[in-house]
Each structure stands twice: as C-alpha cells, then as structure tokens.
Amino acid sequence: MIEEKNEGIFIKGSKFMYVWMFLATVGFLIACIFLITHGLKFNSKYSFIYLGGGIVLTPFYLYLTLWSLPGLIPGKILFSIIPGEDGKLILKRKEISIKNIQNINLVRNPLNLINDIIIETFNDKKFRIRTYNLLAEMDYEMIVDKYLYPYMTENTRKVWDRKVNLEILRQELKYERKEQKID
Template sequence: MNSATAIKVCPLNFLRVWSGLATWGGTAACAFLAWQGIKFESPYSLIYLSTGVFLFPYLANMMFWGLPAYIPGAVLFEIIPGEDGFIKYKKNTIPIKDINEIDLARNILTLFNNIRITTTNGKTHYIKTYNVIGEITFVKNFDNYVFPYMNPLAKEVWNRKMENSQFLEDVRYVRKDHTS
C-alpha cells in the first residue's frame, strides 16, 4: 500500500499544552519552592525545601521524557490499514495480522501511557504516547483501522475489552459495525 492511505496519529494540541503546564510548570514550581526553602525566611522553609528537593528530580525527569511530544509536526505512529496493513512507529513496523493484543498501559516510572502491542511471536512493542493522545483517539483509531484486519483471536480479545470498558460506556462511544 502507498503511504497516501496512512492514518497519521499526531499529538492533540490541547493535551500538549496540558502536559506542558503540568511538567514544565511543576518543575519550575519545585525549583521555586526549593529556592524559597533555602532562604529560611518562613516557618515553612523546611517544608518548601523538602518538597522542592523531593519532587524536582521526578518532574524534571518527566519533562525531559516528554520532550518528543512537543516537536512541531510530530507523528507518534502511523496505521496503514488493509489486509497487508501495518503499524509503523519510529523505525519499527508491526503487521496488523500478527497482533494478538493491543492495550493502553501506563509506564510506572514516567506515568506516561504507552500503547502495548503483543504479537503472535510473543514480542511486545511499546509505542510511547507521552499522554498527548486521548483514550478516545486511541480507541477510535484502533477500532476503525486495525480491528477489521486483526486475526480472530485478537478480535475476540479487543471485543471483550470494548464491551467491558466503563470509560467507553461513560463517554457513550458507539462502535462501527465491522461484520461486513
């Protein structure tokens, strides 16, 4: 297939701003708290200092891990739908027919969501999302462009996840009919 039919998944600008405020703003706030704590001008100086010193490395780490999400024109991954379709991210490609399971999983160190894809050969791929694509965007893209071409076992697993998702029920997500 040609790349003209590729579905490019890009970061949502609203989530970029929100993520930037949280990481960059949190890092700046921790640096400010530590600076105010070092001055010892307030009875709360030890709290300021300990909070700033404790949280600064964590938030700075998140800020640097998330930098790729702020690159203008960034594409997190591409979906080439079809019988011979594949998912392309960075320099890797995953054939859609080889997918066993797809899930949105949180990285415990960075608290960023990753798309976890397990293939039929047992290999697990992680596509970093940097929390700049929404869960609805994730579900819509995989439900509409990947699901119709997955193997029957993977379709069964995906259907079970979609039926048991309280989040999708809360946002009243309606799936397309893929029986044809």
C-alpha cells in the same frame, strides 16, 4: 490528532494533551524552583517547608520532564496506520501487519509514568509505542476500534471486544462502531 491522507492515517497527540503534559512536567519543575528560592529567603515561618518540599520534589519532576521532552515536539507522529486487508501499523523503523497483531494494550510504565501501547504479535514479538501521554485512553480505544479492529483476526477481535466498552465510547466520544462484513 488523527490526520487522514491518501497514503495512510497519522496519529499525533492532541493540542490539549500537549498543553497538559507541558504544565504537568515543566510547570511543576518551575514550581519546585520557586519553592526553593522562596524557602532560601527565610522570611516566613514556612521557609523550611518550602525549601524541603522543593528539594525533595525537584529530582522527581526533573526526571519526568526529561522523559517527556521527546513527546513535546510539536506535530510529532506517534505512529501511522495503513488500513486495508494488507494493512500495516508503522512505527519509527518497524512495520507490523494488522493481521499479525495478537494483542494490543495501553500500559502505564511504572518507572516514568508514561503510557505505552504494547503490541504482541503471533510470532511472539513485542513492540512498544511510546505515547508520551499525548494520547488519551479513550482516543486510543477509538483509534484501535475504528482503524485496526476491522482488519484484525477473529480471535484478536474477541480479545479486543472484552477490553473495550463501546457504550462509554458512544457517550463520551460519540463514536459508533460500523458493522463490518466479516469473511
């Protein structure tokens, strides 16, 4: 999930989340098709329920599957981080200075049910990193706290401290924040 190299840190989805997303999208789509085919056989008193459920749920799961397909590419890098005092957060075609980050949130998009990382900068720009639900909420919090927090401005750190629960991160992920020398 986190690949550290000399030139930076690459954030990818975990293998567990790849399997989970595949089952949640493609698996349910296959289940809907199964319901429709067995409903069309009319050899059970529940055939109309199978047929109705399959027909109603197929467009929904097809919609979710189409939104999630770009995230199912194995080894897809969601974003990269170059740590340091002049550190950057690198998206596909954009770079954001870590010092320029005013606020960072993990938000679920209500239209496609995919989590997005929303970054607001001091120059009033918003950036969206689509995670395709491959990055769990606890992993997101640990990544921000470990790789971005030490280089954020003091006000941004205070905002982040109100959002993150370090006790849960310690219990669940065995993550401890290293004390930073703050200038």
